[in-house]
Amino acid sequence: MKFKSRDLSAARRILKIRDLRVGLSGRPDAEPVLDGIDLDIHAGETHCLVGESGSGKSVTSLATMGLLPKDALEVQGGQIDLEGFEITSATPQQMRRLRAQRIAMIFQEPMTALNPVLRVGEQIEEVLAMHTDLSQSDAKARTLDIMEQVHLPDVDRIYAAFPHQLSGGQRQRIMIAMALVLDPDLLIADEPTTALDVTTQLQILKLIEEMQERHGTAVLFITHDMGVVAEIADTVSVMQKGRIVERAPIRTLLTAPKEEYTRKLLTAVPNLAPRAGRAAPDAAAVLRVEGLEMTYGGGWFRTAGGVRAAQDVTFDIAPGRTLGIVGESGSGKSTVARCIMRLIDPTGGEVVVAGTEIAQMSRRQLGPHRKHFQIVFQDPYRSLNPRWTVARSLCEGPINFGTPKAEAMARAAELLELVELPRDAMTRYPHQFSGGQRQRIAIARAVAMQPDLLVADEAVSALDVSVQAQVLGLLEDVQKRFGIAMLFITHDLRVAAQICDDVVVMQKGRVVEQGAATDVLTNPRHSYTRSLIEAAPGRNWDFANFRALGGAQAEQGTTA
Amino acid sequence: MIAYILKRLLATIPVLLIVAIFVFLLLRLTPGDPAAILAGDAATPAQLERIRDRLGLNDPLHVQFFTWFGQMLQGDLGTSLISNTDVVDMVAARLGPTINIALMTIVISVLLAVPMGVIAAWRHRTWIDVAVMSFSVLGFSVPVFVIGYILIQIFAIELRWVPVQGYAAPTDGVGAFFSRAILPSLTLATIYIALIARMTRASMLEVLGEDYVRTARAKGVRENVVLFRHALRNAAVPILTIIGTGFALLISGVVVTESVFNIPGIGRLTVDAILARDYPVIQAMILLTAGIYVMVNLVVDVSYSFFDPRIRY
Amino acid sequence: MTELPGSRHSAFQVLSGMLSLPAGARVGIGPGLAALVLVAIVVASICAPLYVPHDPLAMDAMARLRPPSSEHLLGTDPYGRDIFSRVMTGGRVSLLIGVGAAIVSVTVGLAIGLVAGFFRTVDGIVMRIMDSLMAIPAILLAIALVALNGPSLGSVIIAITVPEVPRVVRLVRSVVLSAREEPYVEAAIALGSSMPKILLQHLMPNTLAPLIVQGTYICASAILIEAILSFLGAGVSTEIPTWGNIMAEGRSYFQIKPGLIFWPGLLLSLCILCINLLGDTARDLLDPRMKKREG
Helix, strand or coil: CCCCCCCCCCCCCCEEEEEEEEEECCCCCCCCCCEEEEEEEEEEEEEECCCCCCCCCHHHHHHHHHHCCCCCCEEEEEEEEECCCECCCCHHHHHHHHHHCCCEEEECCCCHHHHCEEEEEEHHHHHHHHHCCCCHHHHHHHHHHHHHHHCCCCCHHHHHHHHCCCCHHHHHHHHHHHCCCCCHHHHHHHCCCCCCCCHHHHHHHHHHHHHHHHCCCCEEECCCCCCHHHCCCCCCEEEECCEEEEEEEHHHHHHHCHHHHHHHHHHHCCCCCCCCCCCCCCCCCEEEEEEEEEEECCCCCCCCCCCEEEEEEEECCCCEEEEEEEECCCCCCCHHHHHHCCCCCCCCEEEECCEEEECCHHHHHHHHHHHHEHHHHCCCCCCCCCCCCCCHHHHHHHHHHHHHHHHHHHHHHHEEEEECCCCCHHCCCCCHHHHHHHHHHHHHHHHHHCCCCCECCCCCCCCCCHHHHHHHHHHHHHHHHHHCCCEEEEECHHHHHHHEEEEEEEEECEEEEEEEEEHHHHHHCCHHHHHHHHHCCCEEHHHHHHCCCCCHHHHCCCCC | CCHHHHHHHHHHHHHHHHHHHHHHHHHHHCCCHHHHHHHHCCCCHHHHHHHHHHHHHCCCHHHHHHHHHHHHHHHHHHHECCCCCCHHHHHHHHHHHHHHHHEEEEEHCCCHHHHHHHHHHHHCCCCCHHHHHHHHHHHHHHCHHHHHHHHHHHHHHHHHCCCCCCCCCCCHHHHHHHHHHHHHHHHHHHHHHHHHHHHHHHHHHHHEEEECCCCHHHCCCHHHHHHHHHHHHHHHHHHHHHHHHHHHHHHHHHHHHHHCCCCCCHHHHHHHHHHHHHHHHHHHHHHHHHHHHHHHHHHHHHHHHHHHCCCCC | CCCCCCCCCHHHHHHHHHCCCEECCEEEEEHHHHHHHHHHHHHHHHHHHHHHHCCCCCCCHHHHHCCCCCCCCCCCCCCCCCCCHHHHHHHHHHHHHHHHHHHHHHHHHHHHHHHHHHHHHHHHHHHHHHHHHHHHHHHHHHHHHHHHHHHHHHHHHHHHHHHHHHHHHHHHHHHHHHHHCCHHHHHHHHHCCCCCHHHHHHHHHHHHHHHCCCCCHHHHHHHHHHHHHHHHCCCCCCCCCCCCHHHHHHHCCCCCCHHHHHHCCCCHHHHHHHHHHHHHHHHHHHHHHHCCCCC
């Protein structure tokens, strides 16, 4: 793996932050959100700010832009110095002139960050109208020029398009064009690729890099993804609870991290190299899916029109094994999961769970079979009824199937122990737990039914990387203990590599490749699988062991 | 677009049909003899028979319905039980004053309420916001006719700026029209302004918290441009919706206001008809107002696409 | 123009509290004051027969339209009845109609809304009927109902309820429709919970907070509509003093005796104002968007 190793200390220092403290508005005594941040960024440098949710990464960037939400947060001390200009004491008018001209920012969600009712060309042009005296035709020419620079196709058409008519990647290119049209000294990118699919992410990262080289922009890049950091960073600052705990050039940080917290973060990043496959058991398959098909809409005659969310999906899972379905958004992987759970009714094909065909059953017939298959959802904040105690949630299923209440309660208490939550969690409500803890409760709720099949639909995608590792460990633990077959839906190849025995790769509703994880992920046959693997950032680095991944892969070049 | 409007027009048919059935059943299913209800306690058997005959109450229910419905489709809403004049003519003669006052009310309301709401949201939690919200809550809390009498007391009786009551058509002179129409319009506008200002403020507050407003500020866009170019257009759909659904409130207000100011419009006609139990007039008014309401909301729905390009038909 | 100011002054906080502007979980003294005034009006109305100096129905041809005096605190009306006694007694029926209409419309609307929100088969028909009812202006529908059913208390409550029900149904249905997409409801389906159980135990609790808010607004608007119905001559029988009836009788005399409209109007407006303020406060406190997702 190639890292950036430029020496930028001689370059012009664009941003100097010293002892920055940010706290809750009007409450100087409350615990600070940012507690003494120091940061330097030089021209041409990419400085990555990494940390888990709540570490203060985004607050740092908003403070630099002077965009802290005023009724919630305020700067309570320190300096933010932009080449001699003090941002913390700037007037609103001064700040307004500074933005887009000297500092620009791009955000995580390009859909919500662009105004839905204005044409994207107008939104770029507006920057010119606010800050320059260009005539309207000059402004339009300049807008089209920057749109070409960010490699948007057919710029005349896209100029007149509305955000909802563009793809996620195109929207983010518009954001980048808008940020860079006045050639600012500093670009702040707040998780700009997190909402994008992995192949699009790669393109956007390349684009930011290209633009940076062309204009010598300093980039403050905020992310939670160590893979992305490995690809693009010159320097990395690791944040935890409002402080910067470690700062180092990228190679140093990844090979010899000094702080315990940094080591913990890095060890939790799963490897892209698949783990060794487990021996396939001899038993009959718990789940057999054959020719599964799901078509949405299409009017009265299902044959024509309609969206084919899944077609001709076939696979099976033996007890104690894990099969992963991987793919980007819109690939149909979640549709398959929901069909198998019969949360939606498939339009064709067979689903056999524990020996019973369930795809064509009526809802009423299905009732008694539901205990054989259970699901864990992505969003830990919405998958538990907020008004119910944990005990009530855990007992809901068993009581539905005739378990006496006392017995269900006793079992719930055992399960809480199994998922490593305190016993007094029984009487508490979901909002009193963290995201990871809630996901443990959701797993306990599913396991309480003693299912044969557990479907995990992006079950760790909303969690921070260290919590993710723990929950993955728990799922494997549960699987071993009860011999459950697991269907694991994920967009993240690293997670799939870590937990799956077999992998199904889906694209646009179709299976493009399937087989043992070791085969598919190391010797992909289909070009789509290959492009997915190649787009995974930092794929040649073994973060947990602070070294390159062994074998031939380590020699391949990277995007850097 | 045209196809969408046609589709929406078709969709209004079931709604209006149900309204018609409802109006039809309202009288027939009321406990007791419909003719006796309409004629009052002192009616002679001959009077009752005359009413039954006029409304066809002696026929079986479904025959009554199809007769009535068929006549209605031909624009025949019957004749008044009191004056024996054609109901459609009666309504047509009274429409002018009501339409004039209603239009004036809508113009006043939208011109005042939308800026009030925008400024209240922009200056969220300042005295301006408090003032706008106080006015809004007050507007919801004081009965229309009390507002009317307060305005009469101040501007007609104490200050003598305008006549106490009455109506003059614009053709009788613009001055005469405005001096008589301004108080009723303001009276009617109070609750409408309260409603629209409140919705504008709420919708703007939500939009001002959106990412694209943050993006606009991050671009260094001036605050007035943020408000009117970026925020208000995005906040428009709920505001339009409330203008449309609030129209029912406006029609209700017309009924009361015309009584207070002695204006010979359809509101007065309705009240007089109800007090006299002149059922053909009552059902014509319900059908007419429901039709107007449905059409106004159709126009509102279609206008969404003008403000929000994501809504395409 | 400049940036948004983050101003906060204590006087402002008091005012914003009174008007219940959304301010997180903070409740100013305003809602407390509103509750106090409302309780005072309610208690004064309920206990009116215990303390009013005159029979509110007793006419006195010798004492018509008297100015306020020690005997007649607010003077007398055109029939020589004591205005103070009538206004205080009048609140009883007005409040009863408000509370009654709120309870009936919330109950009926909840039942219809739950069914419409969960069973797609009936949803289309029920919602068409509700759309149609909403197309008829509330006042018009109410006066027509009262005109046909007679001026009894019950028929006035029904007349006010019928136009309110579709609004409640829409509210309940929209809450149910969004709640049934929640993963915890899908989890309940996966756990084999029956439809009635999901409806009552998972979905219905979500509707309670918005229904409490809606109920207070209906209560306020019912009192208002009662007054308007009486004013138009289509309210409860004129023998019963209500705020609306007193004002209706004052119509022809409002130039010589404005108190006939002013006093009941003031009490009624104050009462509705307090209910609306409490409703706004409840909405701000119960609105899930105001709550933070805390881990």
